[in-house]
Amino acid sequence: MSRITLPAASAILPAARAGSSRGLRRAVTAAVGLALVGTLAQAPAPAAAAVPGRVCMFSYPKEPSTGRAWAGYAGHVGWAFKTGPDRWTWGSFLPAKSPWASSWTWVATQGKFRQMGYSSFRCKDTHRMGAAVATTKWKELLGTRYRLLYNNCLTTSVDIFRAYTTELGSLPSGVGQTPNRYFNGTLRHYGFGGAWPL
Template identity: 35%
Template sequence: MIRSLTRASRRRAAFTVPLLTAVLFGAASPAVLPAGQARAAAGGRVCFFQDAEGASGAGHIAWAVRDPKNSGHWIWGATENAEGDSYTEPGKPNGSWIAGGTWAKLRTSLKPDSGRRKGLYDHYRCADTPGGDLRAAQRTYENMKANGYQLTHNNCLTKAVAIFRKYSPSLGGSRLPDGEATPPNRYFGAVLNKAPGWEKAHLYTPARGRK
């Protein structure tokens, strides 16, 4: 939904597609991975992050997906509506960004709200999947980045849903409703409460935040 880009999201440009392409498509050697990063198969996992105060109280959503072959690696991002309006034409910047790394790095990127501060994240909730396709998730992000923005049908939430569905075919139908014309706060709460396989919402605070 509508969200200002006055925070540190511009700094995250250094994380974006060139780096991720190297990691996901094999250009990077194992030596560039952080020391001690596990490579054991872990299965797929997706998470929504909720900024409850975003979009004048309607809420804002960020997303994350885990590498099913490496539990220490995630990619994540959001669409933050660069123009701050209800509509952005396809091809124009819509405030989408993407990053990659460990869960700890994700937490420095998606900062928790420890005092009801606007623009920071309040809760998150996750679901496990039988597997996951990071390449498909990133390709879908690229499409979502280029297809503009519309307040109720092409926003932070619907773009995240599209990325999740391409990441894992198991996330379809009632397990991951499309989010059309649904405020992110309602989707994160009432809608996912009825969707099978989703964990309860976790507080996203500096002291907490399990994978």
């Protein structure tokens, strides 16, 4: 805090020139008040508090619309992140059209994933919420080509989580891992909660 500087005595005495002690007290009180107001006006504004967030990964144990024998082993995942009070953006990266939406309530988000065939989800609370950055990342990923091993539903979900907050920067990329294994094992080691059924 800045040091308070009182006006010089020459500025106070004229107000109490008549010799009245009451006048002197009033003049001193007014001078101190002005000095305090000036000090408060110069004080820096407190930093804005970080807005907490939340991310969730949704599991579809059997990879949808593939017909491949190994699909049940590999699985499929989708993602969602909080954008405000009871507002979420969600989506999933697929070889064909990738579904996504924003400004949904949490109840509506769960209902949509349930409708699409997902069975459970895991979530993690974060100290910061970078919804705009994560949304930009998702739009960038939408313009890329689906690659089975290194640009798929899992790797894009992780990329979005990392963009959402630096707290999730240590999440493994998911390259070379199956969605089922990542959802059931890896997430638990990085602070995600238990799997909740839809």
